[in-house]
Amino acid sequence: xxxxxxxxxxxxxxSCMQICPEVFEVRRDGYLYxxxxxxxxxxxxxxxxxxxxxxxxxxTVTD
Numbered sequence: 001x002x003x004x005x006x007x008x009x010x011x012x013x014x015s016c017m018q019i020c021p022e023v024f025e026v027r028r029d030g031y032l033y034x035x036x037x038x039x040x041x042x043x044x045x046x047x048x049x050x051x052x053x054x055x056x057x058x059x060t061v062t063d
Contacts, residue, residue: 001044002062003051005034009058016050016059023047 003023012032016024022043025033039047044061051059 001041001047002038003034003047004037004060004062005032006058006060007032009056011056011058013055015053015055019050019053020046024050 010032012026012030014026014032016032017026020043023034023036023039023046025035027033036043047061051061
């Protein structure tokens with residue numbers, strides 16, 4: 001699984017971080033950071049849910 005974020009679309013709302021903090025983090029500077037581009041398969045459900053909940057559809061998950 002590969003995760004990517006379109007930072008031009010990202011509003012850094014933090015919803016993804018609330019769902020999957022192992023992969024997404026909004027830091028004090030107000031920007032989203034992608035902690036793992038290729039997270040473990042056991043995180044698939046959380047990563048997919050985070051992508052689905054993204055209000056700007058900035059997160060893409062591919063196999």
